[in-house]
Amino acid sequence: METEIPALIRLRETIRPERFTFHSSRMRMKTVSKDELSAMDGQSDRCALELSDAALDVLGYACLVATMSMGPGYHRVSEKRLHERTVENGHPAPVITSAGALIDGLKVLGAKKIVVVAPYMRPLTELVVDYITREGIEVIDYVALEIPDNLDVGRHDCQRLPEIIKGLRYQEADAVVVSACVQMPSLPVISAVEALTGKPALSAAVATTYAMLKALRLEAIAPGGGALLSGTY
Incomplete structure (x- = not known):
């Protein structure tokens, strides 16, 4: 989240006029196990609340496996709930999960x-x-x-x-x-x-970058991002 997504956006800035800032709030996790992933997902509400203090335009939630390990279709539940945290904080913003x-x-x-x-x-x-x-x-x-x-x-x-x-x-x-x-x-x-x-x-x-750009209603394009970010879609 904190390396390749900003890298793709910076590459986009070489060919398009929009400029971006990046903000992050971290959930704790050391070992990629189901128990730690579940505990980590439980911290996502705090992160969404903290980030919405900055009145951001879109939030991205990665860890893909943390979402997928919570059961089928959970990305929809997560996105809706975390969006509600931003609404409650007075700065509504769409939430993208890497899983979705x-x-x-x-x-x-x-x-x-x-x-x-x-x-x-x-x-x-x-x-x-x-x-x-x-x-x-x-x-x-x-x-x-x-x-x-x-x-x-x-x-x-x-x-x-x-x-x-x-x-x-x-x-x-x-x-x-x-x-x-x-x-x-x-x-x-x-x-x-x-x-x-x-x-x-x-x-x-790549998929998360595409979804975030779409949520921002911007052209989903970034050099080096493969077919999905080629500008074709």
């Missing part, structure tokens, strides 16, 4: 079948796969990198991702989810993965 943004981004691309790379342990990755499937998108192949420490997720070498994706059945997919996690970096290889696979490639960060 990824689902919506895949649907914008018209993707019916996808392959997914996720940093999570296998049981959490299976929750993510099930969540996406219940939203009407078939996950035909996936890989769980099984990185338990949240800091290590952020340190994962994104240059490994194209080789990892080569091992998936991407040929049968409509799109490739290079990173189903805003924490795991992938932005530097989005274009390379599209060239390798011949498919649209997106990440949770």
